[in-house]
Each structure stands twice: as structure tokens, then as C-alpha cells.
Amino acid sequence: MKRSKGDKQSFSRRDFLKTTAVGAVALTGLGATKQAQAQARLGMSWDKEADVVVVGSGATGLPAAIEAIEGGASVIVIEANWDVGGHAILSGGNVALGGGTSPQKKYGIVDSPDLLFSDLTDWSVVEPNGFPTYRYNDKEIIRAFADNSAPTYEWLVAHGVIFVDAAPDNRGAGATGNSALRENHAAPMAWPQMQTGKPVAPDRQATTSSGVGLIRPLEVTARKLGVQILLQHRMTSIVRENGTSGRVLGITATNEGKTLNIRARKGVIIATGGSTGNVNFRRMFDPRLTEEYCGVAGEPYSFQDASGELAAMAIGASLWGAYNQTGEFGATITKAGQIGCQYVYRNLQWMPGSPVFHLARASGLRVADWQDVILVNQAGKRFYDETAGQFTGNNYESIKPYIPGSYLNAANIKYKPANFLNAALAGTGEPVNGGGPIWAIFDADAVTREKWTVTPPYVDIATGFFSSGNTIAELADAIKNKYQRKPMPANVLEKTVSIYNSYVDGGKDPDFGKPTPKYKVQTPPFYAAWATPVLHDTRAGLRINAKCQVVDFSGNVMPGLYCGGESAGGFSLHGLARCAVQGRIAGKNAAAEAVEVSKS
Numbered sequence: 348m349k350r351s352k353g354d355k356q357s358f359s360r361r362d363f364l365k366t367t368a369v370g371a372v373a374l375t376g377l378g379a380t381k382q383a384q385a386q387a388r389l390g391m392s393w394d395k396e397a398d399v400v401v402v403g404s405g406a407t408g409l410p411a412a413i414e415a416i417e418g419g420a421s422v423i424v425i426e427a428n429w430d431v432g433g434h435a436i437l438s439g440g441n442v443a444l445g446g447g448t449s450p451q452k453k454y455g456i457v458d459s460p461d462l463l464f465s466d467l468t469d470w471s472v473v474e475p476n477g478f479p480t481y482r483y484n485d486k487e488i489i490r491a492f493a494d495n496s497a498p499t500y501e502w503l504v505a506h507g508v509i510f511v512d513a514a515p516d517n518r519g520a521g522a523t524g525n526s527a528l529r530e531n532h533a534a535p536m537a538w539p540q541m542q543t544g545k546p547v548a549p550d551r552q553a554t555t556s557s558g559v560g561l562i563r564p565l566e567v568t569a570r571k572l573g574v575q576i577l578l579q580h581r582m583t584s585i586v587r588e589n590g591t592s593g594r595v596l597g598i599t600a601t602n603e604g605k606t607l608n609i610r611a612r613k614g615v616i617i618a619t620g621g622s623t624g625n626v627n628f629r630r631m632f633d634p635r636l637t638e639e640y641c642g643v644a645g646e647p648y649s650f651q652d653a654s655g656e657l658a659a660m661a662i663g664a665s666l667w668g669a670y671n672q673t674g675e676f677g678a679t680i681t682k683a684g685q686i687g688c689q690y691v692y693r694n695l696q697w698m699p700g701s702p703v704f705h706l707a708r709a710s711g712l713r714v715a716d717w718q719d720v721i722l723v724n725q726a727g728k729r730f731y732d733e734t735a736g737q738f739t740g741n742n743y744e745s746i747k748p749y750i751p752g753s754y755l756n757a758a759n760i761k762y763k764p765a766n767f768l769n770a771a772l773a774g775t776g777e778p779v780n781g782g783g784p785i786w787a788i789f790d791a792d793a794v795t796r797e798k799w800t801v802t803p804p805y806v807d808i809a810t811g812f813f814s815s816g817n818t819i820a821e822l823a824d825a826i827k828n829k830y831q832r833k834p835m836p837a838n839v840l841e842k843t844v845s846i847y848n849s850y851v852d853g854g855k856d857p858d859f860g861k862p863t864p865k866y867k868v869q870t871p872p873f874y875a876a877w878a879t880p881v882l883h884d885t886r887a888g889l890r891i892n893a894k895c896q897v898v899d900f901s902g903n904v905m906p907g908l909y910c911g912g913e914s915a916g917g918f919s920l921h922g923l924a925r926c927a928v929q930g931r932i933a934g935k936n937a938a939a940e941a942v943e944v945s946k947s
């Protein structure tokens with residue numbers, strides 16, 4: 348199962364043609380289908396074919412593929428990456444499935460599909476910033492999730508996933524609803540972590556949580572059942588009978604510079620993982636999210652480039668639930684957890700043993716105490732209390748007392764409209780969008796306190812995500828990063844540091860209310876480390892219905908096209924649970940499609 352980046356996929360086009368003896372779909376013998384007629388109209392020949400073609404092999408794609416093959420369909424999964432798993436394999440493996448799972452029952456946690464549905468559609472649940480997490484969820488989609496949530500837990504176990512043997516909790520995924528503990532943790536066992544290239548320590552393999560514990564067992568199961576997984580195959584378009592109408596017939600993909608057409612007799616399932624890595628796409632929802640948000644969580648292993656959404660929209664698909672992407676909640680945008688390299692997502696630190704470390708370039712410096720740095724924008728000015736956090740996630744008992752659907756839930760929260768992230772993304776007053784880079788400025792004493800090593804491979808000096816200077820002015824001059832729009836004015840940074848040092852003397856931060864500023868920035872050398880917020884979840888995508896069928900701009904189902912997970916819209920909920928559930932729903936329904944036979 349071990350592969351390294353750059354391995355060729357084990358299944359080439361030539362092999363396929365040899366084994367199937369068809370370069371194009373056979374149009375004779377069984378009688379021409381409408382698909383075949385349309386294909387002939389389009390002048391296409393198919394290089395490969397299966398009943399169901401799943402695009403993407405992450406938290407949605409693998410469950411979809413397994414369900415489809417168990418439903419009697421032949422299945423091809425195409426995966427753009429050199430290995431399976433997408434964001435899911437990098438994830439914390441915290442899977443928020445409830446509604447009456449066996450561990451909930453074992454540990455006396457009262458839950459039901461109705462309670463789960465009520466939690467995830469409750470208009471009255473708001474976060475301290477006033478944003479309602481679930482108000483704009485599509486009730487048809489959530490009902491399907493609620494009804495399939497507990498069965499999906501049991502299904503994952505039946506298909507090889509080992510969960511930590513403990514009571515469900517609320518640790519990790521967040522935003523799982525107020526009424527019941529629902530989080531389960533996939534045990535990594537001996538599977539190597541993508542982040543480090545190594546398994547976790549033997550004494551933690553069955554007790555900690557990690558995405559490999561979800562993905563690798565599902566990969567093993569899928570392969571055993573006969574799912575063909577084509578790595579380094581990237582879907583570039585979806586083929587529909589009459590362009591923007593009729594049945595979806597298959598996809599086009601590229602592999603090693605060659606284009607191939609893959610026919611899907613029953614259905615195509617889009618499981619491509621969302622859009623946060625596509626600057627233009629994400630800015631439809633939030634114009635602030637310009638290029639400098641370049642350390643998207645999950646990159647540089649797996650990219651959420653909106654390719655699924657764009658391909659489906661090109662043949663008529665609609666988007667859905669756009670508010671869920673604009674709304675500010677949970678970990679959709681996160682404060683940096685480490686600093687000094689491009690990829691600073693707090694729950695993902697790339698280590699030198701990782702197969703993608705050459706792309707990540709540095710591990711970053713974990714910040715134990717935000718008192719050790721000041722954070723400045725690209726103009727060299729502080730903008731908020733450095734110790735402040737980010738958006739919260741609505742989680743178990745986060746609203747107390749919680750009365751489903753009551754206005755008191757919103758009325759009783761302590762409203763906190765200002766937020767670190769809003770300030771970081773605000774910019775510097777110029778008529779340009781985006782907040783620009785955020786830099787952590789610190790001195791040699793901070794390095795000692797934090798026990799940091801400020802050389803590669805911990806920091807990325809070569810690409811300009813970390814710099815140093817013997818004076819503050821020298822430091823400002825040394826900041827050379829492609830996202831820094833203008834040089835940082837040395838006099839502004841000097842003034843910022845000097846004012847901050849005076850706040851340490853006075854024990855108060857009158858500008859931003861940092862609780863008792865502790866340490867001056869005074870001992871050379873001085874450092875500037877990338878600390879720009881990170882984009883994480885996609886919460887809006889293609890319009891789907893309860894069967895995970897994609898719906899067009901006229902509200903009509905697009906026959907033969909399915910979608911689930913982060914590429915699907917209508918559902919504000921972080922992470923793996925909705926992906927696994929929707930993958931299963933899509934796989935089952937795609938396999939059950941009757942292929943229409945031409946009457947002529």
C-alpha cells in the first residue's frame with residue numbers, strides 16, 4: 348500500500364485497452380442505448396467505462412465507491428493525487444456521527460435522528476459573533492444526514508474502521524450540535540501518517556485519533572471489493588448528453604498529459620472536496636479572501652480547487668446554500684497555529700519525514716504563548732489582541748440552557764461582535780481587498796522562551812516566509828514575500844514595537860486590550876514569521892437533494908450526476924461525518940440507477 352509521490356498509477360490506458368478489448372464503447376450486440384447514441388453524436392469514444400465513476404477518493408469518495416460496488420455496480424474512482432485520501436487522510440479523524448450509534452447507547456448518551464435533525468436545523472443557535480451556524484441548512488439534506496448518521500457509524504465499523512473504544516465526546520470536529528455527545532475517533536493503528544511519514548507511537552495507535560484510521564481501512568475494503576482506483580487521473584470535465592441537458596454520460600480526465608474519456612453507465616459522483624483553494628471561486632462568497640491566503644489547510648498534499656463544482660456548473664448545475672460559506676463560524680477560517688512557513692494550519696504541521704515535505708518546505712514554529720509575539724499587518728501595525736482566538740464552533744452544551752428552537756438561545760448568548768480574524772482580514776485602509784500578510788514579530792528572548800530553532804527546516808527563509816534583522820528597521824527591510832504588496836515601512840514597525848514595549852512597562856494594552864502584555868520586543872536579532880490566517884472548510888457547493896443528486900438552475904435533477912461532501916452545498920457542518928454519510932447516499936443511489944435503453 349506504501350507509495351511515494353511520483354509513482355505511476357499501476358493501471359495504464361494501454362493495459363485497459365488490452366484487458367477490455369474496447370477502445371470505444373461497443374455500440375452493437377446489446378442494442379444502442381441513448382447514452383451510446385449521444386456519445387456517437389458527440390463523436391466521442393470511451394477509453395474506460397464502469398457503471399459508476401467516482402471523482403475523488405477522500406471522505407466522500409471511498410464510502411461512495413464501496414456502497415456503489417456493494418450495490419452491484421462496477422466502479423472506477425479517479426483521483427488527481429498520487430495517493431488516496433484528500434483532506435480526510437490528513438484529518439484528525441474525529442467523526443461526528445450521532446443519532447443513536449452503538450457507542451452512544453453503550454455509554455448512555457441519549458440521541459436520536461430527530462434530535463440530530465433538530466440540532467442541525469435550529470434557527471436560534473448563534474455564535475458569539477451573531478452568526479447562525481445552522482439557520483440556512485437545507486432541511487431535506489439534513490434529514491437525510493440525520494437518518495443515515497448512526498447507520499454510517501456502524502457501516503464504517505463493518506467496513507474496517509477501528510474507532511477508539513471510548514465514550515463519544517465533543518473533542519476535535521466541533522459544531523456537532525448542542526444536545527448530545529457525538530464525536531468518535533478513528534484509531535490510526537499502524538498506518539503511517541501523511542504529516543510525518545511515520546506511524547504514531549505504538550502505545551497511542553488504538554487510543555488517539557487520525558484520518559489515516561478512517562481512510563486506509565476504507566481504501567483496503569474498496570480495493571478488495573474490486574473498485575478500480577486510478578491515481579494521478581484528474582477530472583477536467585463532465586460529459587452530458589446534450590451539453591447542458593439530458594443524462595450525464597461520463598467524464599474526461601487527464602493522466603500524464605493524455606486526455607481520456609471515462610464512461611459512467613449509471614452515474615458520476617463528484618467527491619472532489621470543495622473550493623477553498625480556488626481564489627476566484629472562494630471570492631464569490633467572501634471578496635476578502637485574496638491570494639495571500641495561500642496556506643489552505645490540507646495543502647500541499649491535497650487541493651480544494653473547485654474543479655468538481657466548475658465542471659458540474661458548466662453542464663448546468665446550481666450552487667446552494669451560499670450563506671454557509673460567507674458566514675463566519677468554526678474553523679472555516681483559522682488563526683495560524685504555527686508561524687514562519689506557508690502552511691500554518693494549527694492542526695497540521697508538516698514534518699521532514701512527510702512525503703510532501705519538499706513542497707511544504709518547513710514545519711513552522713508552534714506558538715505555545717501568543718504573549719511571545721506581536722502580530723502586525725503588512726503596514727507594520729498591530730491590529731488586535733494577539734492572544735485572542737477565532738470563531739467558535741457550536742458544540743455540545745455551548746449554549747446553556749439550550750431549548751431547541753427558542754429565541755432565548757440567541758438572546759442568552761454573550762454577544763462578542765469583534766474578532767481577531769475580522770481584524771486580520773480587514774486590510775490597511777487601502778482600496779484593495781484582503782488583509783494582506785500577517786507577521787509575527789519577536790526577538791531573541793522569545794526564541795529562548797519558546798525553545799524555537801529559527802533555521803530550516805523549521806522556518807522557510809528561502810521563499811520569504813521568515814526573515815530576521817539585527818535592528819527593527821533591518822527586519823522591516825528584510826521582509827520580502829510575494830504577497831507583501833508594498834515594503835513594510837521601517838519607521839512604522841519601529842514605532843509599533845516601541846509603543847508596545849511601553850505597554851509592557853505600563854501593564855496595559857490600551858489599543859487592543861491584550862491582557863497584561865508580558866514581554867518587550869527588545870533583544871536582537873529580531874524576527875518576522877508568516878502568521879496569516881488559514882482557510883479550511885468549504886461549506887457551500889453544488890445543489891443536491893436528499894439522494895445526493897445534483898440539481899440544476901431550474902430546480903431539476905440532473906440525471907446521472909451525484910455529489911457529496913465539501914463540494915456539495917446546503918449543509919453547514921464541519922468535516923468527515925457529512926462527507927461519509929453523503930458518500931454512502933450517493934453511492935447507493937447511483938448504483939441503483941436504471942440505465943435507459945433506447946426504444947428505437
Ligand SMILES: Cc1cc2nc3c(=O)[nH]c(=O)nc-3n(C[C@H](O)[C@H](O)[C@H](O)COP(=O)(O)OP(=O)(O)OC[C@H]3O[C@@H](n4cnc5c(N)ncnc54)[C@H](O)[C@@H]3O)c2cc1C
Nearest residue numbers: 403405407427433434435438439441582620912913922923
Ligand atoms: C488538517 C485537517 C484536519 C481535519 N480534521 C478533521 C477532523 O478531525 N474531523 C472532521 O470531521 N473533519 C476534519 N477535517 C475536514 C475533513 O477532512 C474534510 O471535511 C473531508 O475530508 C472532506 O471530504 P471530501 O470527500 O469532501 O474531500 P477530500 O477528503 O478532500 O477528498 C477530495 C479528493 O478529491 C480529489 N480531487 C479533487 N479534484 C479532483 C479532480 N478534478 N479529479 C480527480 N480527483 C480530484 C482530491 O485530490 C482529494 O483526494 C480536517 C481537514 C484538514 C485539512
